[in-house]
Amino acid sequence: MFDAWGPSRYETIMYGNIREKTMAARLSGISRAIRISHEPRLPGQSAVFDVACGLAGPLVYFYVWWLLRFAMEKGIRRIYFLARDGHIFMKAAHELISVWKLDIEARYLYCSRESLLLPSYENTGDFEHHWITWGYASSISIAEICRRLGLTIEEIRPFLANGGLSSYASCPERPIAREDRPNLNGLLKDESLARLIREKGEPLFETALSYLEQEKLFDGVPYLIADTGWRGTSQYALSALMHKGGRRPPGGLTGNYLGLNRDVHRFGNDSLHAYLFDWRFTPRDYRLYYFICFEMLFSADHGRTFGYQELDGVIVPLLADFPAEQIKSLTAIHHQKVSEYARMAAEGIPFGAFDDSFAEVSRMLSRAFICSPTAEEAEVYGEWPIASEMGEGDFQAMAPPMGFCRFVSCAIGSDRIRGFWPQASLVRGNQSLLCRVYNRFLDLAVLDWYRRWVLRY
Incomplete structure (x- = not known):
């Protein structure tokens, strides 16, 4: 006390x-x-x-x-x-x-x-393309795109067939493969699809x-x-x-x-x-x-x-x-x-x-919490539910306990945890030394390169 x-x-x-x-x-x-x-x-x-x-x-x-x-x-x-x-x-x-x-x-x-993106839609420019297709670690599915655009699978099915993406109609929850991204980009530029999105979004626009x-x-x-x-x-x-x-x-x-x-x-x-x-x-x-x-x-x-x-x-x-x-x-x-x-x-x-x-004091306070959570902080806040997509359909703990092998698997990009807070996960997994090593790594200038070429997002 x-x-x-x-x-x-x-x-x-x-x-x-x-x-x-x-x-x-x-x-x-x-x-x-x-x-x-x-x-x-x-x-x-x-x-x-x-x-x-x-x-x-x-x-x-x-x-x-x-x-x-x-x-x-x-x-x-x-x-x-x-x-x-x-x-x-x-x-x-x-x-x-x-x-x-x-x-x-x-x-x-x-x-x-x-509540704002679909009502504001007029055409698919760079901004619209970003919010329609954004997904953690570059993953997105046709089902999620439909949810964001207010469309049903039946409504988008003809566009999938015409755009070389018909295989996703029967399995819309499957992440879109990297090699299919060009076809997806072409589909989203289709003026007929843009017209359908505007029609579906018009009542939402007026109310918003x-x-x-x-x-x-x-x-x-x-x-x-x-x-x-x-x-x-x-x-x-x-x-x-x-x-x-x-x-x-x-x-x-x-x-x-x-x-x-x-x-x-x-x-x-x-x-x-x-x-x-x-x-x-x-x-x-x-x-x-x-x-x-x-x-x-x-x-x-x-x-x-x-x-x-x-x-x-x-x-x-x-x-x-x-x-x-x-x-x-x-x-x-x-x-x-x-x-x-x-x-x-x-x-x-x-x-x-x-x-x-x-x-600067605010930054110091924030770094202390993010990078060096106490065991009790990591335990309490690590169980906080977070979602990685705007419809919040995938809640999970933001920092599940993580041992050495799981951390290495995530670090090389073979195991991806959405929105994870690695320092708290390591503290919860009794990996405090590894947490300190990871924090030192964050200070290196190669991290942008690492994200782009290893994690690929």
């Missing part, structure tokens, strides 16, 4: 690396005060409180503070936090806006790639556009959108949807994200900004590359948005079931502690005191 009263590793990182020492003491002290508060805890929840108070709380606080500063400087008066990762950001924003008395509105936009209008995206108030980020797919789809409906702002959309990957999708004159990393302009930091860790930390307490419908004159989001009951309590802890941290920090620190060193 008394050991828990000392600083955690996350609090030590904050205290030692925030430049202004009074602020460092305050922010790390808030984390510690919330962590050791006297609350009933179930077995295994100590790690969750450590992560919620020492990592999620400060990381969300720093990001949302950066976001609010950007908005105020640019004259933006509304922020739309995109579902689902934006839910926890919005809660923190409400706390900061209230305490700091800022003239800005924080709203939540129910959306997802699934009405939802955006209902949520005041067209009322003239300057706004930006915010989310975890990675490739900007949702922002592109929003812009494309507005463009299709003739409602896109002439100046484009502005998106501010936790992080952006190298291959970002940008529609027209849209702008995208990032807080934690922006690998369009800097080398990839592979110690931060496991995006599922951030998505897990910022999980919402509701299921994904898969569409919209009109109900009594109001457009309401259609939500899938929450993916797993066992993580509801963990998600609730994250949300509660993040909000509590934001409120307590804002009460003692003025809005204008933002320090640019926060970004």
Whole structure:
């Protein structure tokens, strides 16, 4: 019990690396005060409180503070936090806006790639081709493509026959072979197929556009959108949807994200900004590359948005079931502690005191969790269910225990685990030394080459 009263590793990182020492003491002290508060805890929840108070709380606080500063400087008066990762950001924003008395509105936009991409479809360009065919480790099936396009196997069967892909009609769940990719690319350029997709998506387009209008995206108030980020797919789809409906702002959309990957999708004159990393302009930091860790930390307490419908004159989001009951309590802890941290920090620190060193501190905190999870963190968070495709039809544990042989098999590309978090898997498999070796490997400049030529994705 008394050991828990000392600083955690996350609090030590904050205290030692925030430049202004009074602020460092305050922010790390808030984390510690919330962590050791006297609350009933179930077995295994100590790690969750450590992560919620020492990592999620400060990381969300720093990001949302950066976001609010950007908005105020640019004259933006509304922020739309995109579902689902934006839910926890919005809660923190409400706390900061209230305490700091800022003239800005924080709203939540129910959306997802699934709810935006098909309604925004007009023709198959590079962006559309990417979301239609993307699959983990370059694997995709005709069945999954049909799900993304809202088509049945019967509707796509004639196109498969004409495109040299008829063998997949009888086994649509089979991954499309690499040698058949050229035929798939030709099929997706067929104007008859594009016409069918537009016809099927037209009712979805009308309802989605009405939802955006209902949520005041067209009322003239300057706004930006915010989310975890990675490739900007949702922002592109929003812009494309507005463009299709003739409602896109002439100046484009502005998106501010936790992080952006190298291959970002940008529609027209849209702008995208990032807080934690922006690998369009800097080398990839592979110690931060496991995006599922951030998505897990910022999980919402509701299921994904898969569409919209009109109900009594109001457009309401259609939500899938929450993916797993066992993580509801963990998600609730994250949300509660993040909000509590934001409120307590804002009460003692003025809005204008933002320090640019926060970004590097945020990266250090994130690397500690991703690359060096404790045994308890790896056990609790390694069982978190994740899905690799946007329809979320393939939930599995994000970091199953992994021994030496399984790790080597994955490393050479013969055994592929979707979305896996290798450091936590190795810790769960009692391979801590191998975990340290793997982290050293992440620092080498050959990793891009390794992904391209060995793993081939």
